[in-house]
Amino acid sequence: MVRGILLAAGYGRRFDPEGRRDKLLVRLADGRPLIWHSALALCAALPGSLAVVRPGQAERGHWLRLAGCEILETAHAEQGMGSALAAAVAASADAAGWVIALADMPWLPAAAVGTVAAAIDRPDTVVAPMHGGRRGHPVGFGAAWGRRLAALEGDRGARDLLQEADVRMLDWHDDRILRDVDQAADLDPALPSCG
Numbered sequence: 001m002v003r004g005i006l007l008a009a010g011y012g013r014r015f016d017p018e019g020r021r022d023k024l025l026v027r028l029a030d031g032r033p034l035i036w037h038s039a040l041a042l043c044a045a046l047p048g049s050l051a052v053v054r055p056g057q058a059e060r061g062h063w064l065r066l067a068g069c070e071i072l073e074t075a076h077a078e079q080g081m082g083s084a085l086a087a088a089v090a091a092s093a094d095a096a097g098w099v100i101a102l103a104d105m106p107w108l109p110a111a112a113v114g115t116v117a118a119a120i121d122r123p124d125t126v127v128a129p130m131h132g133g134r135r136g137h138p139v140g141f142g143a144a145w146g147r148r149l150a151a152l153e154g155d156r157g158a159r160d161l162l163q164e165a166d167v168r169m170l171d172w173h174d175d176r177i178l179r180d181v182d183q184a185a186d187l188d189p190a191l192p193s194c195g
Helices: 034-045 058-067 075-079 081-091 110-118 143-150 160-165
Strands: 002-009 050-053 070-075 097-102 126-131 139-142 168-171
Touching: 002 034, 002 081, 002 110, 034 058, 034 097, 034 110, 050 058, 050 081, 058 070, 058 143, 070 081, 075 081, 081 097, 081 143, 097 110, 097 143, 110 126, 126 160, 139 143, 143 160
Parallel strands: 002 050, 002 097, 050 070, 126 168
Antiparallel strands: 097 139, 126 139
16 A cells, blocks of 8 residues: 655744744634645545654644544654655555655645555656646655665655656646745735645
């Protein structure tokens, strides 16, 4: 079974350099936080997806559980995205592959997650959606990548692995696979909500 992983441990320093506002808990128009929307899309396609958080992030955990995620709370996540991903892959080592999504992408459609998951058809597969010539999210890895994903460290995520892999790109019809929230301006209410 392909396992969903939601990277939800980040500090969001570009959103609020002083660290007073947790960008993942900012409420969208429906009153639910950004993190819930991101988790819901992943869990709709891959029920019981694993969300990675740092210790002490109880409110993030609350919303992630409401969206259907299982929670992996790990101090390794404090070292960065690569370490968080490594911990999640190690905790789900029996998976047939992983679809890795980011918690700051509340507009990501569940259909894109499902399409990526379905495209993991071999252990050595690496797959991602593409729109307008740009690679988007989520990214899928077959089981053969497990050892290398579990060895990641620091804040680089899987970027280096993607640069050396033969990534199968899937055309996607809109830019929701590209849109994340880095700064408050990215939460423009004129933009469409998730779905």
